[in-house]
Amino acid sequence: MGNLVKQEIYKLVKRPTLTYFWGFLLVFQIAAAVYVSHNPQVVNPQKAFLGNFFVPAMIAFFMISLCSTTLSTEIQSGTLKSLLYRKYSVYQVLISKWLSLLIYTITLYVAGMIISLVLHWMMFQKTIPLSVQLPGGHSFLQVWALTSLGSFLSLIFLLTFVLLIGTLFTSSTAALVAGIATYFITSIFNQLLFQFIIQHDWLKWTPFNMMNIGDQIMTPSMSEVTHLSLFEMSAGYLVYAVLFLGAGLIIFRRRNTR
């Protein structure tokens, strides 16, 4: 399995699109930081820093496109078959792909956070003191770390569903459209969800609500609107993630061993 994951990571690293994305990410983050430092009245620098200068949204879009098309591109180029008729099981092949994507997402997030810290050091040292205590009792640095962790966990949850969708398509275009549509649908529905939960309590168990885990880690009072404790939400998060990935494995095996 370790060998398979290494192979998948090697392929990711060698893909030209991914190399370009690293460059884009760096330029985007620097440009955003420069804009914020010059226009603090338009964008609150503290909020911009807490949100890693908008990089998580870029990472989310990129990873959704990558996760939704990771299988379809291999099907279209004919490479998937040659991965399957080796000594590894069908499940190992798919899980290694997923693990490599997880590692890649973590790498992107950590890189984004490090760049944010560097940009803070270069431009926002005076305006955003990291050690200052905020009303919740956490330092600014802690809140930043929790916010980043929260958005990372929400993205990972969304990606588990996108990975499931990715097993359904053989065309990259269709897979990409479905992946991006998932992002927008979940974002829109998540906005409306709290209204619906007030009227229909059972809706708190839907996967949309589990995407709020990040916010709830950072702000425990979120439980009043999500109607779930952090423990319940964590359990729901894990159960849905396992269900999505389990369904993905079953679909993948059936489609590739007919």
Next chain:
Amino acid sequence: MDSTVLSASHLKKSFGQKEVLHNLSFDLERGKVTALIGENGAGKTTIMKTILGISEFSGSIELDKQSVSVHDHRALDSVGALIEYPGLYGYLTAREQLTLFATGNDKKGKVDDVLNKLHMTGYADQKTASYSLGMRQKMGIALALVNKPMLVILDEPMNGLDPKANKELRDLIAEEKAQGVSFLISSHILTELQKIADDVIVIDKGNLIFAGTMSQILDNGKHFIEIQTDKDEVAQQALTEAGYQTDLDQGQLRVLVKDDSLNHLLTALLDQDLTIKRIYEQPADLETSVFNAIGE
């Protein structure tokens, strides 16, 4: 060491209600090249996919006494394959992709070795996206061979290869065979298969029609005699009446004979008032033998 490298027993495979493999049983001999022959849709690729554990089936497949199925791929460690067409990562060079798929300790040695054997060193460091059809096909074969497998399964390996590359592939297969590697090869180019295969499996519509050696299928007792006479029409009629299958085309009378004796044929001709100018035997070829086996 057992002489059988692979044993397939009672293979059955259905797509929905349609059964595409009907209770097939065959063995592959160690260190031999076996040709898998059949028309399009006969089930050749399906057989290869079942052996490679990427297609569900009922029955059993044992590779070196180890079971293979979609749930158990362990035995495939010693198998290399090229199925349908080579899957290449266009953004990698041949060397990079071969290294990616190489296993064990001496990856560089294995990659250099297969690149040399297939005469690919000249373009091994180019990205495969720029490869021609023939280069891609060679790369697919290189991927099948890179880990020095015990059994190599090649589906239409001659596709896109020019005559020189075809000859190189034949030589390579002969070299590998001499070192004990077994091959299962399907191809529509039967003249090429006739040159390299030791054994033959013929399937038709999912049924096993023939499984035996190349010489057995060629010497099935059926071969052609070509005859020139001064009265070809008369000769044809006489032979047809004598029970022979004949074909007269552009002054060439071809007669299908089923045994080694020509006495009966010659008697039938000499009973007519004609002169036999030339008579010669046309050796059986694989194509004719396969058609005969299928019954067409």
